[in-house]
Amino acid sequence: MDLGAGRRGVDMGPSAIRLAKLADTLRGLGHTIDDLGNIEVAVAESVDDVSGLPYANVIADACRKTYEQLKTLPNEVFPIVLGGDHSIAMGSVAGVVYRPDGTVRTGLIWIDAHTDINTPKTSPSGNIHGMPVAHLLGDGDSRLLDIWGGDAVLRPEDIVYIGIRSVDDDERKILRELGIRVYTMKDIDKRGLGEIVEQTIMQLHHTKRVHVSFDADVLDPAVAPGVGTPVPGGLSYREAHLLMELLADAKIVTSLDLVEVNPILDIQNKTAQIVVEMTASLLGKRIL
Numbered sequence: 001m002d003l004g005a006g007r008r009g010v011d012m013g014p015s016a017i018r019l020a021k022l023a024d025t026l027r028g029l030g031h032t033i034d035d036l037g038n039i040e041v042a043v044a045e046s047v048d049d050v051s052g053l054p055y056a057n058v059i060a061d062a063c064r065k066t067y068e069q070l071k072t073l074p075n076e077v078f079p080i081v082l083g084g085d086h087s088i089a090m091g092s093v094a095g096v097v098y099r100p101d102g103t104v105r106t107g108l109i110w111i112d113a114h115t116d117i118n119t120p121k122t123s124p125s126g127n128i129h130g131m132p133v134a135h136l137l138g139d140g141d142s143r144l145l146d147i148w149g150g151d152a153v154l155r156p157e158d159i160v161y162i163g164i165r166s167v168d169d170d171e172r173k174i175l176r177e178l179g180i181r182v183y184t185m186k187d188i189d190k191r192g193l194g195e196i197v198e199q200t201i202m203q204l205h206h207t208k209r210v211h212v213s214f215d216a217d218v219l220d221p222a223v224a225p226g227v228g229t230p231v232p233g234g235l236s237y238r239e240a241h242l243l244m245e246l247l248a249d250a251k252i253v254t255s256l257d258l259v260e261v262n263p264i265l266d267i268q269n270k271t272a273q274i275v276v277e278m279t280a281s282l283l284g285k286r287i288l
């Protein structure tokens with residue numbers, strides 16, 4: 001799905017990640033893989049979009065399908081959701097919070113260049129891929145909130161951002177009002193990922209599940225050119241690996257999004273390959 005983004009092409013991201021051998025890589029680490037295929041999403045050219053918020057009805061439908069599929073999975077399954085743009089996180093996060101046996105308090109680690117916490121009222125662009133966190137906190141368009149029933153899915157104190165370096169003015173106000181923990185690239189440079197991950201683990205220790213939502217644009221554009229909203233000064237290749245390795249060591253992550261890979265803008269599928277390598281580090285690959 002690329003309807004939530006300003007630039008087209010991320011709907012081909014799942015195919016690029018599959019072609020980069022995600023399944024084979026994880027099988028090589030001893031994991032059992034069951035690929036459930038793609039969620040059917042209408043293409044932009046087939047949609048008569050008169051909703052006010054661009055493609056809100058279609059995005060809500062895709063996220064609802066994702067939510068319905070994930071919430072039925074057994075608790076021991078580790079879901080990996082392939083995007084597509086980051087609006088799909090409304091479906092994936094809700095799907096891991098609402099379990100067959102009830103709601104589970106879930107921590108969210110949002111690894112991204114952007115905070116994606118605009119609302120329809122504050123968004124400068126109107127692109128829904130910049131709004132998923134606000135909706136997960138219960139603030140936004142009713143069609144999107146109705147994906148899971150309208151209540152907040154997450155608590156502000158259960159959210160941690162890592163890698164942030166592009167924040168709109170209204171987003172900055174929202175983050176401060178809610179007291180959400182944000183580790184910017186300045187924090188990473190100054191304090192190091194070791195300390196940041198340690199504090200993240202402490203903050204989320206009371207949650208039953210932890211979902212990582214990994215946006216490829218958290219990486220520096222020189223490392224990962226295939227993204228629609230590149231921001232200079234991102235994570236280096238080694239920093240991103242370290243982040244995933246430290247989260248793997250903590251053994252707290254229970255589900256994962258991989259989003260915003262845009263093959264149209266990529267070079268020989270480089271970004272998808274790096275995303276697969278990061279996933280391998282999160283799920284057990286070691287140097288020794």
